[in-house]
Amino acid sequence: MHLFDAHCHLQDAQLASHLDDAMERAAQAGVTGLMCCGTSETDWPLLQGIARRFPGVHLSFGLHPWFVGDRSERWLDSLKTFLAGTPSAVGEIGLDHALDQATFADQETVLLAQIHLANELQRPVTLHCRRAWGRLLELLDEKGWPAHGFALHSYSGSAELVQPLTRRGAYFSFSGSITFEQNRKGREAVCAAPLERLLIETDAPNLPPAHLAEVLKAVAKIRGIQELELAETTTKNARLLWA
Numbered sequence: 001m002h003l004f005d006a007h008c009h010l011q012d013a014q015l016a017s018h019l020d021d022a023m024e025r026a027a028q029a030g031v032t033g034l035m036c037c038g039t040s041e042t043d044w045p046l047l048q049g050i051a052r053r054f055p056g057v058h059l060s061f062g063l064h065p066w067f068v069g070d071r072s073e074r075w076l077d078s079l080k081t082f083l084a085g086t087p088s089a090v091g092e093i094g095l096d097h098a099l100d101q102a103t104f105a106d107q108e109t110v111l112l113a114q115i116h117l118a119n120e121l122q123r124p125v126t127l128h129c130r131r132a133w134g135r136l137l138e139l140l141d142e143k144g145w146p147a148h149g150f151a152l153h154s155y156s157g158s159a160e161l162v163q164p165l166t167r168r169g170a171y172f173s174f175s176g177s178i179t180f181e182q183n184r185k186g187r188e189a190v191c192a193a194p195l196e197r198l199l200i201e202t203d204a205p206n207l208p209p210a211h212l213a214e215v216l217k218a219v220a221k222i223r224g225i226q227e228l229e230l231a232e233t234t235t236k237n238a239r240l241l242w243a
């Protein structure tokens, strides 16, 4: 069985002391592909080393909404350099309305600049969206969606939004929160998502990479399909999106 972890942060300091061990366990659990997402100018340089150390690791470079306030004046040039010099996608980028409202305008400027860059370089995108679904649709319907596909990581939108987002090119990635029985909204979204747009992720260090099988198990149960079939489908989807 081959599993693809559609979203993780292997560069995170919480994993640094035992990353070799965590990756060996992941390989034993069948995880053969991982999309490792950068979040800030300080972690972009770490990603290339991680891809060299571990086979199967794919990279995305992006400025996460949490770190928008820390960006340097040359952040966009630096991002462009990392993207141009490495086979990679763009992410993790997005909108987070759980943050202070004072940051919203800046978040949008940074998001739009990165989508523009992704489209220019013909790269797919990983989006983070928290409590900002209405605004995300409004903003990107006006300014333009990622043109080469995008993953909605740890999807937390409603089932009703699945169809409009699918039409705009979305893949829906589900994380550890789907393993909680009481997550009704998440379960409804899993059922609404087209099989060919489903992804699974650990968002490591949230879950260790080897625990992707738990997410697989939960999603397969909700959809009423075999784990092996879902493993093949989600791996194929990830490889199509990030080919």
Ligand SMILES: [Zn+2]
Binding pocket: 007, 008, 009, 037, 092, 153, 203
């Ligand atoms: Zn993340």
